[in-house]
Amino acid sequence: MITRQLGPFTVSATGFGCMNICHAYSERLSDAEAGKVLRAALDAGITHFDTAALYGFGQSETWVGEFLSAHRNEFTLASKCGMQGVDVDGSGKKVRVIDGRPETIKKTCEDALRRLKTDVIDLYYLHRWDKQVPIEESVGGLADLVSAGKIRAIGLSEVSSETLRKAHAVHPIAAVQTEYSLWTRNPEISVDATCRELGVALVAFSPVARGFLADSVRTADQFGPKDIRRGMPRFQPDNLEKNLALLPRYNAIAAEVGCTPAQLAIAWLLHQGAHIHPIPGTTRVAHVHENARADEVHLSADVLSRLDSLINQSTVTGNRYDAQAQSEVDTEFFA
Numbered sequence: 001m002i003t004r005q006l007g008p009f010t011v012s013a014t015g016f017g018c019m020n021i022c023h024a025y026s027e028r029l030s031d032a033e034a035g036k037v038l039r040a041a042l043d044a045g046i047t048h049f050d051t052a053a054l055y056g057f058g059q060s061e062t063w064v065g066e067f068l069s070a071h072r073n074e075f076t077l078a079s080k081c082g083m084q085g086v087d088v089d090g091s092g093k094k095v096r097v098i099d100g101r102p103e104t105i106k107k108t109c110e111d112a113l114r115r116l117k118t119d120v121i122d123l124y125y126l127h128r129w130d131k132q133v134p135i136e137e138s139v140g141g142l143a144d145l146v147s148a149g150k151i152r153a154i155g156l157s158e159v160s161s162e163t164l165r166k167a168h169a170v171h172p173i174a175a176v177q178t179e180y181s182l183w184t185r186n187p188e189i190s191v192d193a194t195c196r197e198l199g200v201a202l203v204a205f206s207p208v209a210r211g212f213l214a215d216s217v218r219t220a221d222q223f224g225p226k227d228i229r230r231g232m233p234r235f236q237p238d239n240l241e242k243n244l245a246l247l248p249r250y251n252a253i254a255a256e257v258g259c260t261p262a263q264l265a266i267a268w269l270l271h272q273g274a275h276i277h278p279i280p281g282t283t284r285v286a287h288v289h290e291n292a293r294a295d296e297v298h299l300s301a302d303v304l305s306r307l308d309s310l311i312n313q314s315t316v317t318g319n320r321y322d323a324q325a326q327s328e329v330d331t332e333f334f335a
Protein backbone atom coordinates (compact mmCIF):
# COMPACT_ATOMS: atom_id res chain seq x y z
CA MET A 1 0.00 0.00 0.00
CA ILE A 2 1.00 3.61 -0.54
CA THR A 3 2.29 5.21 2.64
CA ARG A 4 1.91 8.69 4.12
CA GLN A 5 3.43 10.59 7.00
CA LEU A 6 1.24 10.89 10.10
CA GLY A 7 3.26 13.05 12.47
CA PRO A 8 6.45 11.05 13.10
CA PHE A 9 4.88 7.81 11.78
CA THR A 10 4.87 6.34 8.29
CA VAL A 11 1.49 4.65 7.78
CA SER A 12 -0.67 3.17 5.05
CA ALA A 13 -2.53 5.96 3.26
CA THR A 14 -5.85 4.44 4.35
CA GLY A 15 -6.20 3.50 8.00
CA PHE A 16 -8.77 1.40 9.83
CA GLY A 17 -11.42 2.77 12.21
CA CYS A 18 -12.14 0.39 15.08
CA MET A 19 -15.41 1.95 16.28
CA ASN A 20 -17.87 0.02 14.13
CA ILE A 21 -16.81 -3.41 15.32
CA CYS A 22 -18.29 -2.43 18.71
CA HIS A 23 -21.07 0.04 18.16
CA ALA A 24 -22.56 2.80 16.04
CA TYR A 25 -24.17 1.22 13.00
CA SER A 26 -24.65 -2.48 13.59
CA GLU A 27 -24.72 -4.85 16.53
CA ARG A 28 -21.44 -5.51 18.31
CA LEU A 29 -19.46 -8.27 16.59
CA SER A 30 -18.59 -11.48 18.40
CA ASP A 31 -15.00 -11.85 19.65
CA ALA A 32 -14.19 -14.19 16.76
CA GLU A 33 -15.70 -11.88 14.12
CA ALA A 34 -13.88 -8.84 15.52
CA GLY A 35 -10.61 -10.77 15.45
CA LYS A 36 -11.15 -11.75 11.81
CA VAL A 37 -11.84 -8.17 10.73
CA LEU A 38 -8.85 -6.71 12.61
CA ARG A 39 -6.49 -9.38 11.31
CA ALA A 40 -7.83 -8.92 7.78
CA ALA A 41 -7.00 -5.21 8.00
CA LEU A 42 -3.45 -5.94 9.13
CA ASP A 43 -3.02 -8.63 6.47
CA ALA A 44 -4.31 -6.18 3.82
CA GLY A 45 -1.38 -3.91 4.62
CA ILE A 46 -3.12 -1.38 6.84
CA THR A 47 -0.67 0.05 9.36
CA HIS A 48 -2.80 2.73 11.05
CA PHE A 49 -5.43 1.55 13.54
CA ASP A 50 -7.73 4.05 15.22
CA THR A 51 -9.59 3.21 18.41
CA ALA A 52 -10.80 5.04 21.56
CA ALA A 53 -11.67 4.42 25.20
CA LEU A 54 -15.23 5.35 24.21
CA TYR A 55 -15.77 2.62 21.61
CA GLY A 56 -17.77 -0.13 23.27
CA PHE A 57 -16.70 1.52 26.57
CA GLY A 58 -13.29 -0.14 26.30
CA GLN A 59 -14.25 -3.17 24.18
CA SER A 60 -12.62 -1.86 21.01
CA GLU A 61 -9.30 -1.24 22.78
CA THR A 62 -9.59 -4.68 24.39
CA TRP A 63 -10.03 -6.36 21.00
CA VAL A 64 -7.16 -4.38 19.45
CA GLY A 65 -4.99 -5.58 22.34
CA GLU A 66 -6.21 -9.15 22.11
CA PHE A 67 -5.93 -9.60 18.36
CA LEU A 68 -3.16 -7.23 17.28
CA SER A 69 -0.71 -6.89 20.20
CA ALA A 70 1.40 -9.79 18.91
CA HIS A 71 2.05 -7.55 15.86
CA ARG A 72 2.44 -4.32 17.82
CA ASN A 73 5.61 -3.25 15.98
CA GLU A 74 3.89 -3.58 12.58
CA PHE A 75 1.40 -0.71 12.92
CA THR A 76 0.78 2.75 14.33
CA LEU A 77 -1.68 2.64 17.21
CA ALA A 78 -3.97 5.61 17.76
CA SER A 79 -6.45 5.87 20.61
CA LYS A 80 -8.41 8.60 22.37
CA CYS A 81 -9.22 9.91 25.83
CA GLY A 82 -11.41 12.67 27.22
CA MET A 83 -14.73 10.97 26.43
CA GLN A 84 -15.56 7.57 27.86
CA GLY A 85 -18.13 5.38 29.59
CA VAL A 86 -18.58 6.20 33.28
CA ASP A 87 -20.82 4.57 35.89
CA VAL A 88 -22.00 7.94 37.22
CA ASP A 89 -24.69 6.74 39.65
CA GLY A 90 -23.12 3.48 40.80
CA SER A 91 -25.85 1.41 39.09
CA GLY A 92 -23.30 -0.47 36.98
CA LYS A 93 -24.62 1.13 33.80
CA LYS A 94 -22.09 3.34 32.02
CA VAL A 95 -22.94 6.54 30.23
CA ARG A 96 -20.83 8.66 27.88
CA VAL A 97 -19.02 11.46 29.73
CA ILE A 98 -16.74 14.19 28.36
CA ASP A 99 -13.98 14.86 30.88
CA GLY A 100 -10.74 16.54 29.82
CA ARG A 101 -9.16 17.05 33.24
CA PRO A 102 -5.49 16.01 33.24
CA GLU A 103 -6.01 13.51 36.08
CA THR A 104 -8.81 11.79 34.14
CA ILE A 105 -6.72 11.75 30.96
CA LYS A 106 -3.84 10.05 32.81
CA LYS A 107 -6.12 7.45 34.42
CA THR A 108 -7.79 6.74 31.05
CA CYS A 109 -4.37 6.25 29.46
CA GLU A 110 -3.34 3.72 32.11
CA ASP A 111 -6.58 1.78 31.54
CA ALA A 112 -6.03 1.95 27.77
CA LEU A 113 -2.45 0.66 27.96
CA ARG A 114 -3.69 -2.32 29.97
CA ARG A 115 -6.52 -3.07 27.53
CA LEU A 116 -4.29 -2.56 24.49
CA LYS A 117 -1.58 -4.82 25.98
CA THR A 118 1.14 -2.32 25.14
CA ASP A 119 3.62 -0.01 26.89
CA VAL A 120 3.00 2.98 24.69
CA ILE A 121 0.26 4.45 22.49
CA ASP A 122 1.70 6.07 19.36
CA LEU A 123 -0.91 8.77 18.83
CA TYR A 124 -3.25 9.75 21.67
CA TYR A 125 -6.10 12.11 20.91
CA LEU A 126 -8.26 14.27 23.10
CA HIS A 127 -11.56 12.90 21.74
CA ARG A 128 -13.52 16.06 22.55
CA TRP A 129 -12.40 19.37 23.95
CA ASP A 130 -14.07 19.53 27.38
CA LYS A 131 -15.31 23.12 27.39
CA GLN A 132 -15.12 23.18 31.22
CA VAL A 133 -11.34 22.74 31.02
CA PRO A 134 -8.99 25.12 29.15
CA ILE A 135 -7.51 23.26 26.17
CA GLU A 136 -4.05 24.20 27.43
CA GLU A 137 -4.66 22.18 30.61
CA SER A 138 -5.85 19.07 28.78
CA VAL A 139 -2.93 19.25 26.35
CA GLY A 140 -0.61 19.82 29.33
CA GLY A 141 -1.86 16.49 30.73
CA LEU A 142 -1.16 14.80 27.40
CA ALA A 143 2.30 16.43 27.27
CA ASP A 144 3.04 14.87 30.68
CA LEU A 145 2.15 11.47 29.18
CA VAL A 146 4.63 12.10 26.34
CA SER A 147 7.33 12.97 28.89
CA ALA A 148 6.49 9.80 30.83
CA GLY A 149 6.87 7.70 27.66
CA LYS A 150 3.24 6.49 27.80
CA ILE A 151 2.31 8.11 24.49
CA ARG A 152 4.43 9.24 21.55
CA ALA A 153 2.38 12.00 19.92
CA ILE A 154 -0.70 14.11 20.64
CA GLY A 155 -3.84 14.53 18.55
CA LEU A 156 -7.09 16.48 18.88
CA SER A 157 -10.52 15.51 17.61
CA GLU A 158 -13.31 17.78 16.35
CA VAL A 159 -11.62 21.09 17.14
CA SER A 160 -11.64 24.53 15.55
CA SER A 161 -8.59 26.30 14.14
CA GLU A 162 -8.48 28.54 17.20
CA THR A 163 -8.36 25.59 19.60
CA LEU A 164 -5.76 23.84 17.45
CA ARG A 165 -3.52 26.92 17.56
CA LYS A 166 -3.85 27.25 21.35
CA ALA A 167 -3.04 23.57 21.83
CA HIS A 168 -0.14 23.60 19.36
CA ALA A 169 1.44 26.45 21.37
CA VAL A 170 1.56 24.15 24.43
CA HIS A 171 2.87 21.03 22.68
CA PRO A 172 3.19 20.12 18.96
CA ILE A 173 -0.02 18.51 17.71
CA ALA A 174 0.60 15.64 15.29
CA ALA A 175 -2.94 15.18 13.99
CA VAL A 176 -6.44 16.58 14.02
CA GLN A 177 -9.18 14.00 13.57
CA THR A 178 -12.45 15.32 12.24
CA GLU A 179 -15.32 14.27 9.99
CA TYR A 180 -14.39 14.89 6.37
CA SER A 181 -15.87 13.52 3.17
CA LEU A 182 -17.58 14.79 0.05
CA TRP A 183 -20.74 15.39 2.06
CA THR A 184 -19.07 16.92 5.15
CA ARG A 185 -16.84 19.75 4.03
CA ASN A 186 -16.57 21.60 7.36
CA PRO A 187 -12.75 21.22 7.56
CA GLU A 188 -12.53 23.25 4.34
CA ILE A 189 -13.82 26.33 6.22
CA SER A 190 -10.61 26.70 8.20
CA VAL A 191 -9.13 23.75 10.09
CA ASP A 192 -7.69 22.08 6.99
CA ALA A 193 -5.76 25.27 6.10
CA THR A 194 -4.49 25.52 9.68
CA CYS A 195 -3.36 21.89 9.59
CA ARG A 196 -1.43 22.56 6.37
CA GLU A 197 0.13 25.70 7.83
CA LEU A 198 1.21 24.00 11.08
CA GLY A 199 2.25 20.70 9.48
CA VAL A 200 -0.51 18.76 11.25
CA ALA A 201 -2.03 15.64 9.66
CA LEU A 202 -5.81 15.62 9.10
CA VAL A 203 -7.34 12.24 9.90
CA ALA A 204 -10.70 12.04 8.15
CA PHE A 205 -13.33 10.08 10.06
CA SER A 206 -16.57 8.81 8.54
CA PRO A 207 -14.87 8.96 5.11
CA VAL A 208 -17.60 6.96 3.36
CA ALA A 209 -20.26 9.13 5.04
CA ARG A 210 -21.35 6.45 7.50
CA GLY A 211 -22.19 4.12 4.61
CA PHE A 212 -24.04 6.70 2.47
CA LEU A 213 -21.22 7.09 -0.07
CA ALA A 214 -20.62 3.33 -0.04
CA ASP A 215 -24.08 2.83 -1.52
CA SER A 216 -25.10 0.82 1.52
CA VAL A 217 -27.98 3.04 2.69
CA ARG A 218 -31.32 2.56 0.98
CA THR A 219 -33.92 3.73 3.52
CA ALA A 220 -34.11 5.01 7.10
CA ASP A 221 -36.07 1.82 7.92
CA GLN A 222 -32.94 -0.28 7.58
CA PHE A 223 -31.32 1.21 10.73
CA GLY A 224 -31.49 -1.03 13.80
CA PRO A 225 -32.62 0.25 17.22
CA LYS A 226 -29.09 1.20 18.34
CA ASP A 227 -27.90 2.62 15.02
CA ILE A 228 -26.74 6.22 15.63
CA ARG A 229 -27.85 7.29 12.15
CA ARG A 230 -31.44 7.14 13.49
CA GLY A 231 -30.76 10.46 15.27
CA MET A 232 -28.74 12.14 12.55
CA PRO A 233 -30.48 14.85 10.51
CA ARG A 234 -29.18 13.73 7.10
CA PHE A 235 -30.55 10.23 7.61
CA GLN A 236 -34.07 11.36 8.60
CA PRO A 237 -36.54 10.04 5.99
CA ASP A 238 -37.30 13.35 4.21
CA ASN A 239 -33.68 14.46 4.08
CA LEU A 240 -32.42 11.00 3.20
CA GLU A 241 -34.76 10.78 0.23
CA LYS A 242 -33.33 14.03 -1.18
CA ASN A 243 -29.75 12.91 -0.47
CA LEU A 244 -30.29 9.51 -2.09
CA ALA A 245 -31.27 11.32 -5.28
CA LEU A 246 -27.59 12.36 -5.61
CA LEU A 247 -26.35 8.80 -5.69
CA PRO A 248 -27.19 7.63 -9.24
CA ARG A 249 -24.87 10.33 -10.64
CA TYR A 250 -22.25 9.58 -7.98
CA ASN A 251 -22.37 5.83 -8.65
CA ALA A 252 -22.11 6.50 -12.39
CA ILE A 253 -18.84 8.36 -11.79
CA ALA A 254 -17.54 5.39 -9.76
CA ALA A 255 -18.44 3.07 -12.65
CA GLU A 256 -16.74 5.41 -15.14
CA VAL A 257 -13.56 5.50 -13.00
CA GLY A 258 -13.71 1.72 -12.53
CA CYS A 259 -13.97 1.60 -8.75
CA THR A 260 -16.65 1.03 -6.14
CA PRO A 261 -18.59 3.92 -4.55
CA ALA A 262 -16.72 3.44 -1.24
CA GLN A 263 -13.36 3.50 -3.02
CA LEU A 264 -14.39 6.68 -4.84
CA ALA A 265 -15.19 8.42 -1.53
CA ILE A 266 -11.86 7.38 -0.01
CA ALA A 267 -9.90 8.22 -3.17
CA TRP A 268 -11.48 11.70 -3.29
CA LEU A 269 -10.12 12.31 0.23
CA LEU A 270 -6.67 10.98 -0.67
CA HIS A 271 -6.61 13.47 -3.56
CA GLN A 272 -7.27 16.46 -1.25
CA GLY A 273 -3.70 16.49 0.08
CA ALA A 274 -0.84 14.30 1.26
CA HIS A 275 -1.67 15.19 4.88
CA ILE A 276 -5.15 13.59 4.70
CA HIS A 277 -5.64 10.13 6.23
CA PRO A 278 -9.06 8.47 5.72
CA ILE A 279 -9.97 5.87 8.37
CA PRO A 280 -13.01 3.93 7.13
CA GLY A 281 -14.60 1.48 9.51
CA THR A 282 -16.34 -1.76 8.64
CA THR A 283 -17.58 -4.99 10.16
CA ARG A 284 -16.93 -7.02 6.98
CA VAL A 285 -13.72 -8.57 5.71
CA ALA A 286 -14.73 -7.98 2.07
CA HIS A 287 -15.14 -4.26 2.77
CA VAL A 288 -11.75 -4.17 4.52
CA HIS A 289 -10.14 -5.42 1.29
CA GLU A 290 -12.18 -3.08 -0.90
CA ASN A 291 -11.38 0.03 1.18
CA ALA A 292 -7.69 -0.84 1.50
CA ARG A 293 -7.36 -0.71 -2.30
CA ALA A 294 -8.78 2.81 -2.65
CA ASP A 295 -5.24 4.19 -2.86
CA GLU A 296 -4.93 2.55 -6.30
CA VAL A 297 -7.70 4.75 -7.71
CA HIS A 298 -6.52 7.77 -9.69
CA LEU A 299 -8.99 10.61 -10.17
CA SER A 300 -8.52 13.14 -12.98
CA ALA A 301 -8.99 16.87 -12.43
CA ASP A 302 -12.24 16.61 -14.40
CA VAL A 303 -13.61 13.82 -12.16
CA LEU A 304 -12.57 15.68 -9.00
CA SER A 305 -14.34 18.80 -10.21
CA ARG A 306 -17.54 16.91 -11.09
CA LEU A 307 -17.54 15.21 -7.67
CA ASP A 308 -16.99 18.55 -5.95
CA SER A 309 -20.00 20.11 -7.57
CA LEU A 310 -22.24 17.04 -7.26
CA ILE A 311 -21.89 16.45 -3.49
CA ASN A 312 -21.09 19.36 -1.20
CA GLN A 313 -22.61 21.43 1.63
CA SER A 314 -25.04 23.10 -0.79
CA THR A 315 -26.36 19.93 -2.40
CA VAL A 316 -26.68 17.79 0.76
CA THR A 317 -29.82 18.17 2.85
CA GLY A 318 -29.68 18.23 6.67
CA ASN A 319 -26.98 19.00 9.21
CA ARG A 320 -24.43 16.31 10.05
CA TYR A 321 -25.28 16.45 13.78
CA ASP A 322 -28.36 17.29 15.82
CA ALA A 323 -28.18 20.31 18.15
CA GLN A 324 -26.98 18.30 21.18
CA ALA A 325 -24.12 16.58 19.32
CA GLN A 326 -23.16 19.86 17.64
CA SER A 327 -22.92 21.57 21.05
CA GLU A 328 -20.37 18.97 22.16
CA VAL A 329 -17.92 19.69 19.35
CA ASP A 330 -15.81 22.74 18.63
CA THR A 331 -15.68 22.55 14.84
CA GLU A 332 -16.57 25.36 12.45
CA PHE A 333 -19.59 24.27 10.39
CA PHE A 334 -21.64 25.35 7.40
CA ALA A 335 -24.98 26.68 8.71
Ligand SMILES: NC(=O)c1ccc[n+]([C@@H]2O[C@H](COP(=O)([O-])OP(=O)(O)OC[C@H]3O[C@@H](n4cnc5c(N)ncnc54)[C@H](OP(=O)(O)O)[C@@H]3O)[C@@H](O)[C@H]2O)c1
Binds near residue numbers: 262
Ligand atom coordinates in the same frame (compact mmCIF):
# COMPACT_ATOMS: atom_id res chain seq x y z
N1 LIG B 1 -13.15 11.26 16.41
C1 LIG B 1 -14.45 11.05 16.37
O1 LIG B 1 -15.23 11.73 17.04
C2 LIG B 1 -14.98 9.95 15.49
C3 LIG B 1 -16.35 9.86 15.18
C4 LIG B 1 -16.78 8.83 14.34
C5 LIG B 1 -15.88 7.91 13.84
N2 LIG B 1 -14.54 8.00 14.17
C6 LIG B 1 -13.55 7.04 13.64
O2 LIG B 1 -13.67 6.94 12.23
C7 LIG B 1 -13.89 5.59 11.84
C8 LIG B 1 -14.75 5.53 10.60
O3 LIG B 1 -15.91 6.34 10.72
P1 LIG B 1 -17.39 5.78 10.65
O4 LIG B 1 -17.39 4.35 11.01
O5 LIG B 1 -18.24 6.72 11.43
O6 LIG B 1 -17.84 5.99 9.16
P2 LIG B 1 -17.49 5.36 7.73
O7 LIG B 1 -16.22 4.63 7.78
O8 LIG B 1 -17.68 6.49 6.79
O9 LIG B 1 -18.72 4.37 7.49
C9 LIG B 1 -18.92 3.16 8.14
C10 LIG B 1 -20.17 2.55 7.54
O10 LIG B 1 -19.97 2.34 6.14
C11 LIG B 1 -20.11 0.97 5.80
N3 LIG B 1 -19.02 0.63 4.87
C12 LIG B 1 -17.69 0.79 5.06
N4 LIG B 1 -17.01 0.36 3.97
C13 LIG B 1 -17.93 -0.08 3.09
C14 LIG B 1 -17.85 -0.64 1.79
N5 LIG B 1 -16.68 -0.82 1.18
N6 LIG B 1 -19.01 -0.99 1.16
C15 LIG B 1 -20.21 -0.80 1.76
N7 LIG B 1 -20.35 -0.28 3.01
C16 LIG B 1 -19.22 0.09 3.66
C17 LIG B 1 -20.02 0.21 7.10
O11 LIG B 1 -20.85 -0.93 7.05
P3 LIG B 1 -20.23 -2.43 7.05
O12 LIG B 1 -19.86 -2.70 8.45
O13 LIG B 1 -21.38 -3.24 6.57
O14 LIG B 1 -19.08 -2.42 6.11
C18 LIG B 1 -20.54 1.22 8.13
O15 LIG B 1 -21.95 1.15 8.21
C19 LIG B 1 -14.50 4.95 13.10
O16 LIG B 1 -14.37 3.55 13.09
C20 LIG B 1 -13.72 5.63 14.19
O17 LIG B 1 -12.44 5.00 14.34
C21 LIG B 1 -14.10 9.02 14.96
